[in-house]
Amino acid sequence: MIPLVEARERVLAGCERLGPATVAVDDARGLVTVDEVVSGEAVPPFDNTAMDGFAVVAADTVGAGEDSPVRLEIAGTVAAGSSGDVPVDPGRAVRIMTGAPMPPGADAVVMVERCRVTDDGDHVEILAEVPAGNHVRRAGDDLVPGDVVIAADTALGAGHLGLLSSLGHLSVRVTRRPRVGVMSTGDELVEGPVVLAPGQIRDSNRRTLLALVAEVGAEPVDLGIVPDDPEALRVALTDATGHCDALVTSGGVSMGDYDHVKAVLGELGDMSWMQVAIKPAKPLAFGTIGRVPVFGLPGNPVSSMVSFELFARPGLRQMMGHHDWGRMVIGAVALDGLPRRADGKTHFVRVRLETDPLHDVVAVTAGGQGSHQLSAMAASEGLAVVDDGEGIAPLGVVRVIVLDGLSGPMPD
Ligand code: AMP
Ligand code: MG
Numbered sequence: 001m002i003p004l005v006e007a008r009e010r011v012l013a014g015c016e017r018l019g020p021a022t023v024a025v026d027d028a029r030g031l032v033t034v035d036e037v038v039s040g041e042a043v044p045p046f047d048n049t050a051m052d053g054f055a056v057v058a059a060d061t062v063g064a065g066e067d068s069p070v071r072l073e074i075a076g077t078v079a080a081g082s083s084g085d086v087p088v089d090p091g092r093a094v095r096i097m098t099g100a101p102m103p104p105g106a107d108a109v110v111m112v113e114r115c116r117v118t119d120d121g122d123h124v125e126i127l128a129e130v131p132a133g134n135h136v137r138r139a140g141d142d143l144v145p146g147d148v149v150i151a152a153d154t155a156l157g158a159g160h161l162g163l164l165s166s167l168g169h170l171s172v173r174v175t176r177r178p179r180v181g182v183m184s185t186g187d188e189l190v191e192g193p194v195v196l197a198p199g200q201i202r203d204s205n206r207r208t209l210l211a212l213v214a215e216v217g218a219e220p221v222d223l224g225i226v227p228d229d230p231e232a233l234r235v236a237l238t239d240a241t242g243h244c245d246a247l248v249t250s251g252g253v254s255m256g257d258y259d260h261v262k263a264v265l266g267e268l269g270d271m272s273w274m275q276v277a278i279k280p281a282k283p284l285a286f287g288t289i290g291r292v293p294v295f296g297l298p299g300n301p302v303s304s305m306v307s308f309e310l311f312a313r314p315g316l317r318q319m320m321g322h323h324d325w326g327r328m329v330i331g332a333v334a335l336d337g338l339p340r341r342a343d344g345k346t347h348f349v350r351v352r353l354e355t356d357p358l359h360d361v362v363a364v365t366a367g368g369q370g371s372h373q374l375s376a377m378a379a380s381e382g383l384a385v386v387d388d389g390e391g392i393a394p395l396g397v398v399r400v401i402v403l404d405g406l407s408g409p410m411p412d
Helices: 005-011 158-166 205-216 228-239 261-268 301-319 375-381
Strands: 020-025 053-056 070-078 092-096 108-111 115-117 124-125 148-150 170-173 180-185 219-226 246-250 270-275 282-287 292-297 327-333 347-356 363-364 382-386 396-401
Touching: 005 270, 005 282, 005 301, 053 070, 053 124, 092 124, 148 158, 180 205, 180 228, 205 219, 205 246, 205 301, 219 228, 228 246, 228 261, 228 282, 246 301, 261 270, 261 282, 261 292, 282 301, 292 301, 301 347, 301 375, 327 382, 347 375, 347 396
Parallel strands: 070 092, 180 219, 180 246, 246 292, 327 363
Antiparallel strands: 020 170, 053 092, 053 108, 070 124, 115 124, 270 282, 282 292, 327 396, 347 363, 347 382, 382 396
16 A cells, blocks of 8 residues: 555646636636736726715815814715716815715715705705815725736636726636546446346446536536446547546446456556555556546545545646645544544545534534445535544544535624
8 A cells, every 4th residue: 555645646746737728707716827917007997985975175174073064065966987077176065976986176075974965955064074085095096007916826716806807807817727527437337217227326426526526626528437348448538538638537446357447547548556545545546648637536436535535636726727736624623533443544534514613623423434325425524534543532633624515604
C-alpha cells in the first residue's frame, strides 16, 4: 500500500492546468481568472446620494434642529437615472433619491427623516445640521481607473461577476472549464426501473459522479455503461479522450478476473495502479491517455465517492487553475467516539455534523460504514479522517472533510 499523500501527488502530476478561454460573465462563476482585470473607469461614475432626502448647501443647515428648522425653497427633484441638472443655490434645496447624481452647487444630503415639507409643498424645513459631504458617495469611491479589480488566479464568485458587470464587461478570460466524461463499467449494471435479472444491479455511480463533476464546476459528459470487455473498454476510452478533457470511470480496478479497466488503461496510456492506504477506496487506477487524465475509481458506491473526493476533485480543480484543491476541513467533537482497529490505513468515516453557533461542531456516525452502504454516505455531511490506530475516544476531536450540502437556520 502507498500513503494517501503519495497517491495524490501522482494524480496531481498528471493533471495539467487547461488553457485559457474567453467566456461570458454569465458562464464564469467558479472559473479561475488568467489575467488581472484592471478598471477602465470610476465606480461609482459620478458623485451621488446614498439616501433619499434633500440635496442642500451644507452651510445653509448651520444651527438647524428639531426646534430650529431652516426653511429652504424646493428647486426641483432629481431621481436615480436623471442627469441631476437642477442647480442648488444657497437658500434652496432639491429633492433627491438614492443613487441620483448630486446636483451642481449642492454639497450635502439631508435624509428625508430629517426634513419636513411645508403644506404648500414649495418649501422644506431642515431639522438637522449636516456637514459638507453628508451622505454623498464620491465618484471613484469603490474603484478608480487603473485599479486591479480582480487579481490573476482568482476563483470567480457571484460578487466578482457583479464587479465585472459594473465595469461593463460581458466576458472574461479564464482557465477553460473541463469537459469530464463519466463512465460506469460492469456486466452486472443496468439502468432505470427495469426488472432485474439474476445477478444484475442498477448503476448508481454514474449519477453520483456526474453530479460531483458538476459540483466541482466542470462540464459533465455522460458516457453510459460499458461492459467488462477489454475491446469495448478500449473503444469507449479511446473515443472519450477525443472529446473530453478528463475521464472518471468506476469499477474494474480491483483484483478480480474481470477487472479490465486497469489493464486497458495500462495499454492505452501511462497508468499507475495503486493500492492506497485508505478505507474505503483502496484501489485506484490513475493514468493519462495523451494529456487526458483518467481517474479509474473503484466500483463500490461509497468507495467511488470517497475516491472522487480524495483524488478526482483535487485533480480536476488543479486543471481548472484553483490553488486550493480540497474542501474545508474542520475539527469536530466525536461525541460517541469513532473506534476502529489498526490496519495500516486511514479511515474515512461518514458522519453527520451538528452545528450550533455557540458550541463546537459535533460529529456522529451517519450509519452503516460498509463501502456498499450508500445510504449512510448520502446522509453524511462530512468524512471524518480517523488515522491508523485505535480510533477516537468519546468526546475526542477529529478532523472532518466537510462535504457539500451543509445548511442551517439563519442567525437572529
Ligand atoms: P468492482 O470495482 O468492479 O469490482 O465493483 C465493486 C462492487 O461495486 C461490485 O459489487 C459492483 O457490482 C459494484 N458496482 C460497480 N459499479 C457500480 C455502479 N456503477 N453502481 C453501483 N454499484 C457498482
Ligand atoms: Mg466490476
